[in-house]
Amino acid sequence: MLSAKNVLLCGDAASLIDPLNGEGIGNAMLSGQLAAEQIQKSFAAQNFSAEFLRQYNQFIHQKLIPELKQKLFMQKMFNRPWLINRLVSFGASNKWFREFVGKKL
Numbered sequence: 364m365l366s367a368k369n370v371l372l373c374g375d376a377a378s379l380i381d382p383l384n385g386e387g388i389g390n391a392m393l394s395g396q397l398a399a400e401q402i403q404k405s406f407a408a409q410n411f412s413a414e415f416l417r418q419y420n421q422f423i424h425q426k427l428i429p430e431l432k433q434k435l436f437m438q439k440m441f442n443r444p445w446l447i448n449r450l451v452s453f454g455a456s457n458k459w460f461r462e463f464v465g466k467k468l
């Protein structure tokens with residue numbers, strides 16, 4: 364849940380923590396900014412209903428959720444030692460792959 368009537372969740376409270384490395388400051392700041400923008404709109408429209416605040420969910424889903432899903436997938440992959448061993452072996456001999464993984468992490 365990201366929002367409800369009179370409520371917006373940001374940062375750790377909205378579970379916007381990077382599942383791969385536990386970092387959450389950047390997402391806490393970005394979601395805080397998006398929440399502030401949504402609150403401004405709510406005051407302008409005098410509308411704090413669950414339906415109106417759901418716009419905030421859409422911003423979060425557009426800006427943050429795709430990357431978090433990707434990281435969650437990687438976290439699950441990292442729980443398979445046989446796969447990691449093969450990827451590390453492959454990366455040791457392939458510069459492009461090393462750089463690609465480095466950028467994703």
Ligand SMILES: Cc1cc2nc3c(=O)[nH]c(=O)nc-3n(C[C@H](O)[C@H](O)[C@H](O)COP(=O)(O)OP(=O)(O)OC[C@H]3O[C@@H](n4cnc5c(N)ncnc54)[C@H](O)[C@@H]3O)c2cc1C
Pocket residue numbers: 373374375376380385386387388389391
């Ligand atoms: C040991 C550790 C190391 C970390 N290192 C990193 C790092 O290197 N990089 C990174 O990006 N992230 C790191 N994180 C994660 C990062 O700290 C959090 O993701 C980030 O601080 C979340 O920000 P937030 O504003 O959502 O929550 P918080 O920073 O936890 O802020 C919540 C605030 O609400 C207050 N509060 C709680 N309950 C109430 C209440 N009832 N009334 C009023 N106030 C209340 C709390 O006191 C707190 O000040 C680390 C976390 C830990 C635990």
